[in-house]
Amino acid sequence: MSEAQHRFETLAVHAGEPRPPAGGSVVHPIYQGTVFETRPGDDYDDIQYIRLNTNPGQEYLHGKLAALEGAEAALATASGMAAITTTLLSLLAAGDHLIAAGAVYGGTRHFLTELAPRLGWHVDFVAPDDPEAWAEALRPNTKAFIVETISNPLARVADLVAIADFSREQGLASVIDNTFATPVVFRPHTIGFDLVCHSATKALNGHSDLVAGAITGTAERIGRIRAVLNLYGASLDPHAGFLLARGLKTLALRARQQNANALALARFLEGHNAIARVNYPGLDSHPDHARAAGLFDGGFGSVLSFRPAGGTPAAEAILATLALPYTAPSLGGVESLVTRPAVTSHAGMSAAERAVDGIDDDLVRFSCGIEATEDLVADFGAALEKAGA
Numbered sequence: 001m002s003e004a005q006h007r008f009e010t011l012a013v014h015a016g017e018p019r020p021p022a023g024g025s026v027v028h029p030i031y032q033g034t035v036f037e038t039r040p041g042d043d044y045d046d047i048q049y050i051r052l053n054t055n056p057g058q059e060y061l062h063g064k065l066a067a068l069e070g071a072e073a074a075l076a077t078a079s080g081m082a083a084i085t086t087t088l089l090s091l092l093a094a095g096d097h098l099i100a101a102g103a104v105y106g107g108t109r110h111f112l113t114e115l116a117p118r119l120g121w122h123v124d125f126v127a128p129d130d131p132e133a134w135a136e137a138l139r140p141n142t143k144a145f146i147v148e149t150i151s152n153p154l155a156r157v158a159d160l161v162a163i164a165d166f167s168r169e170q171g172l173a174s175v176i177d178n179t180f181a182t183p184v185v186f187r188p189h190t191i192g193f194d195l196v197c198h199s200a201t202k203a204l205n206g207h208s209d210l211v212a213g214a215i216t217g218t219a220e221r222i223g224r225i226r227a228v229l230n231l232y233g234a235s236l237d238p239h240a241g242f243l244l245a246r247g248l249k250t251l252a253l254r255a256r257q258q259n260a261n262a263l264a265l266a267r268f269l270e271g272h273n274a275i276a277r278v279n280y281p282g283l284d285s286h287p288d289h290a291r292a293a294g295l296f297d298g299g300f301g302s303v304l305s306f307r308p309a310g311g312t313p314a315a316e317a318i319l320a321t322l323a324l325p326y327t328a329p330s331l332g333g334v335e336s337l338v339t340r341p342a343v344t345s346h347a348g349m350s351a352a353e354r355a356v357d358g359i360d361d362d363l364v365r366f367s368c369g370i371e372a373t374e375d376l377v378a379d380f381g382a383a384l385e386k387a388g389a
């Protein structure tokens with residue numbers, strides 16, 4: 001399909017498809033086979049073998065992922081962490097230095113603090129809003145800068161344009177984890193990010209039933225990352241890839257409903273006297289609202305967080321009383337999820353570290369699903385009343 005002239009919704013359904021379709025099927029088939037016949041004259045690069053990410057189902061998925069981020073090329077991986085670690089493994093060697101935004105996903109932070117030193121990498125965590133701190137962190141061997149579009153769970157939006165510009169000026173590869181935004185909200189390549197990573201386990205698949213990751217960038221950069229992925233081996237299983245491609249077809253519709261739910265809930269909670277503070281970049285009261293409104297064009301994401309006026313007991317009571325959401329971490333699925341980060345995603349940090357990052361004990365994180373807005377708001381209304389919050 002020629003893709004340049006189509007809009008996001010159309011690309012989500014059709015990008016990556018061979019036309020006429022394989023076997024006449026309107027659904028691109030699952031190619032579960034591990035290996036394909038070679039032809040006379042083929043060399044190593046032509047081999048279609050499952051770990052080498054050249055199975056036709058993998059190639060179809062790559063076409064779709066690249067189109068949705070507006071990139072030349074894409075690579076699917078066995079998890080979001082595989083996307084991040086494989087990307088960094090392609091950029092850094094022993095002795096190299098990485099600049100990382102302070103508030104990155106727990107797994108990424110853990111990798112950078114626990115495993116990166118064993119690989120001989122040096123990592124500096126910087127405030128994502130402080131260009132002077134980035135300049136101070138810079139060393140002759142700095143190779144890359146990594147940041148997230150929307151931070152967890154306070155939903156901060158860093159000065160992403162400045163980070164992309166700084167990286168380009170200093171010759172660093174700029175890497176961004178776009179999981180919380182999704183390409184419906186923001187496409188980081190448009191402001192110059194070199195590599196975009198996703199946990200496709202979240203909104204890209206959207207149905208809370210597989211683990212996968214994705215990386216997009218130029219064909220040259222993705223080619224180098226693919227060579228690393230082929231050797232480290234975190235290639236995506238074709239059946240999960242089939243499910244992910246299916247999930248991607250409805251990404252625009254799902255994300256729009258999730259983002260509308262998040263904005264409506266954030267506004268409802270902000271106006272409720274049992275709630276002390278709401279963190280959502282779609283609210284005027286959010287410190288990064290103006291920046292987010294300038295960068296984003298499809299809503300402000302599906303995740304909000306808040307602090308009840310009654311502190312941790314009220315937070316616990318709300319979690320126990322809400323009827324619709326499951327109490328669980330993760331995000332981006334069709335069902336709403338609610339969690340208290342201090343005892344789940346951020347439990348690995350000490351209370352003092354959490355306090356520095358603004359992860360208070362009574363902070364509640366809500367990941368909106370695609371339920372009816374009115375039902376989610378009504379569920380919160382009833383829970384806040386019943387919990388005496």
Ligand SMILES: *Cc1c(COP(=O)(O)O)cnc(C)c1O
Binds near residue numbers: 105
């Ligand atoms: C979940 C998540 C990851 C890790 O993804 P997995 O698929 O669990 O490996 C990375 N970054 C962000 C922002 C995430 O939410």
